[in-house]
Amino acid sequence: MFPEPSQTESLEQTGVSDNQSHTARRVPLAQVAGLVGVLLLAASSVSVGAVPVDADPGVIPALGGIADLPVLGLAAALVGMGLVVTGWLLLATVLIPHPGAISSRRIVATIALWIAPLLVVPPMFSDDVYSYLGQGAVANQGFDPYAGGPADFLARGDPLGRNVSGYWERSAAPYGPVFLLIAQLIVRIVGADIIAGIALHRIAELVGLALVLWALTALARRTGGRMSRALWLGVLNPLVLFHLVAGIHNDALMLGLMLAGTELALRGLDHERLGYLPLVVGVGLIGTAAAVKLPAAAALTVVVVVLTHRWGGGPIPFAKSVTVTIGLFGAVLVAFSMASGFGFGWVTGLSTPGEVNSWLAPTNQVGFLVGGIGMLAGVSITQAAIGVGKVIGAVVAVVLGILVLRRMLDRTVEPLTGLGLLFAVAVVCGPVVQPWYLLWCVLPLSAVALHTRWLWVLTWTSAVLAVIVPPLGSGIHGNVPGIALGYALAFAVLATVIMVARSLRIASPAV
Structure with a gap:
């Protein structure tokens, strides 16, 4: 990862007057395309979203009829996804070559515009x-969510258990004590x-996104990055819209706490005299993020490296x-583990995601390939090959x-940059990969x-992973001919x- 060449820097300093006509045309077009896209996604959610089993989306005025037309709903959702990604890529053709062409305030307004319709829909994409x-109901009833799944503890017919996916209904919670x-x-x-539970979880993830927005602007200012480009790549990213906002994944909370903690810790290390309070609070927030999902602990490397540099470098300062x-991080995890009432049982739950073989994980793909070859020879070695690939x-x-x-x-x-690379290594080499995991490395790098060159790599990788998983609610799930027709x-x-x-x-290239 290298900084931009001086020619680009001079372009940013002198402005983009020769591209004002392109910007004037492309930016509003991109905003409208994305807005139409998220509106189509919102409208299709009653058909292809993860609607609660006891809900009747047919009673929703104007949109209820789509619930009975899952093929049309899927087509609308796919068109919406395509328009969002297209609008985002149009902004890339302006912001990557000329990051000063769009103000950060306008990017924030676009974020709000695109997110708003997705806040009032059923969960989508997941x-x-x-x-x-x-899992919250299991804990609330006094049972240990790290000892089994909702189906093991909740009464048959419990509304909070009936909606849990069959993949995870008997699986231990894979999340930390804070979550x-x-x-x-x-x-x-x-x-x-x-419905109220979904709304409160969505609010929790929005808190995480707000922390991401604040931290990215502060970190970009610290590293010499451009705030508008950081917000476009990191927060307006279609992976954020589809999987953190519409999908309500707790990665939003993890990433927000992690990045905010990293910024605060660096503020403590910036002082002429070591700022103990921001350093402790920053590491505490990183620990809190790891107590949501453990991968956030990778941000400790930033603190360790900068503190080592501050103390002169070398083995002894590194060890200190x-x-x-x-020590600070461990104290936070111990405190939250004890406060949860379930101790360190969350450690055993970390293996839960690996119970289902992730098809996106490169190590698993090798295992699937070897297993397929074995099947041709009449030998069942797929799981063994996947296990070797994970090691x-x-x-x-x-x-x-x-x-x-x-x-x-x-x-x-x-x-x-190193933090982003560490997350990239974890995603590429890890046993479980989901499309939104790319955000773990995209957000620090943004x-x-x-x-x-690297900006375009991150952009196109985000765009491809954003469209690789469609929303397939119960109305269309498993209907292969209907899915094919929807795609057509x-x-x-x-x-x-x-x-x-x-x-x-x-759609002509920007000059």
């Missing part, structure tokens, strides 16, 4: 929020009201930095992680002044839109 509610405390509190507040940081992935991740950390310590790699309709509509755009010369 039904994990029902697992959150089920279980939040889930338990939400259930205590709403009782069996699923690790001791101080891990190899773990070894490679450790080696690459040490190399990145070493580059951070010798100042070859900027600490925040605040850094990256070379244009969506492709026809999107192709028509693209052809019209090209004929009007609104």
